[in-house]
Amino acid sequence: MHASLANSSLPSQVSIVEVGPRDGLQNEAAVSTQSKIEFIDRLSLSGLNHIECGAFVSAERVPQMADSTQVFAAIQRRSDVCYSALTPNLRGLEAAIDAGANRVAVFTSVSEGFNQRNIHCSVAESLKRFEALLALASKHHIPVRGYLSCVVDCPYDGATHPQKVASLAHTMAQMGCDQISLGDTVGTGTPVRIARMLDATLNHLPAHKLAAHFHDTYGQALANLYQALQMGIHVIDSSTGGLGGCPYAKGAAGNVATEDVLYLCQGLGIETGVDIHKVVDAAWYICGRLHKSPTSKVSNALKNSASD
Ligand code: HMG
Ligand code: MG
Numbered sequence: 001m002h003a004s005l006a007n008s009s010l011p012s013q014v015s016i017v018e019v020g021p022r023d024g025l026q027n028e029a030a031v032s033t034q035s036k037i038e039f040i041d042r043l044s045l046s047g048l049n050h051i052e053c054g055a056f057v058s059a060e061r062v063p064q065m066a067d068s069t070q071v072f073a074a075i076q077r078r079s080d081v082c083y084s085a086l087t088p089n090l091r092g093l094e095a096a097i098d099a100g101a102n103r104v105a106v107f108t109s110v111s112e113g114f115n116q117r118n119i120h121c122s123v124a125e126s127l128k129r130f131e132a133l134l135a136l137a138s139k140h141h142i143p144v145r146g147y148l149s150c151v152v153d154c155p156y157d158g159a160t161h162p163q164k165v166a167s168l169a170h171t172m173a174q175m176g177c178d179q180i181s182l183g184d185t186v187g188t189g190t191p192v193r194i195a196r197m198l199d200a201t202l203n204h205l206p207a208h209k210l211a212a213h214f215h216d217t218y219g220q221a222l223a224n225l226y227q228a229l230q231m232g233i234h235v236i237d238s239s240t241g242g243l244g245g246c247p248y249a250k251g252a253a254g255n256v257a258t259e260d261v262l263y264l265c266q267g268l269g270i271e272t273g274v275d276i277h278k279v280v281d282a283a284w285y286i287c288g289r290l291h292k293s294p295t296s297k298v299s300n301a302l303k304n305s306a307s308d
Helices: 002-007 020-027 033-044 068-074 090-099 112-119 123-139 162-175 191-202 221-230 258-268 276-289 297-306
Strands: 015-018 050-055 082-086 103-109 144-149 179-184 210-214 235-238
Touching: 015 258, 020 033, 020 050, 020 276, 033 050, 033 068, 033 276, 050 068, 068 082, 068 090, 082 090, 090 103, 090 123, 103 112, 103 123, 103 162, 112 123, 112 144, 123 144, 123 162, 144 162, 162 179, 162 191, 179 191, 179 235, 191 210, 191 221, 210 221, 221 258, 235 258, 258 276, 258 297, 276 297
Parallel strands: 015 050, 015 235, 050 082, 082 103, 103 144, 144 179, 179 210, 210 235
Antiparallel strands: none
């Protein structure tokens, strides 16, 4: 058993990008600013070293993120944690800089249908917007991540061709994004389709430039992640409690739950540096504020075993 693990192509450690406070809470009922701050502060104590805390987007379009400036102002920052935000345009970047975000992320889609609904422009127009943003971010020495949505399917345009993902990921990296996060936004992917998409993309970019961002609508996210890990991906986006989804991908569930990823990694002997119990604590805290239980199997299992 040990020997086969040692010989496998799995990485020895992974980095987790915690997107719960943004991707999670953008698609849940509104919670108070204070609850978000408490949620992020708890996550900061868990060993997670990258937390996406908010989004500087139109408050009319995504009201749940309208208090991002206040959230950034009040969280208890740790020097070993990167606190990042989504920035769709220059205005968003300026707000993120004022708020003291350590890192920002631009976002576009491989598909035109989703892009038009999400950010009201074509893929080409979105890239044009990013040019000015990347230039200003570079002036301020702020690294920019690039999200690419609908890498498997688009809710409006149907199946996505892997070559399109590869080519756009390459373009975004060439423009200056230091990492490309590949989003199965609708969560319809299965391991073989993920493998095809990654295979095409890895022909253009090395694995260390990529991250896996898988929503769990059909319950395939962990299987898809296992596939991605075997192909050398070692940055995983996940959302504590399995919260969220995207307002412009109707019916899409939240990201794979952080605690479920931690449990998988623990079982595979992959180092994460994160305390699963502290993440589970944060999951129950924020879900309590939302009057629901975490969708995460691990959060539920650990709570049940603790109450025995
Ligand atoms: P626009 O719709 O093209 O139009 O905005 P606009 O530029 O004329 O602006 C419209 C309104 O937004 C105006 O306000 C602007 O002032 C305001 P109004 O005059 O009507 O009162 N505005 C802003 N407000 C705050 N911050 C800004 C900003 N920019 C303009 N930075 C825009 C384009 C992208 C801003 C808009 O369409 C928008 O905010 N869309 C929401 C996008 C969003 O947050 N989607 C969810 C996150 S993406 C996601 O979840 C996918 C991901 O997780 C990966 C995956 O799973 O695949 C990342
Ligand atoms: Mg997402």
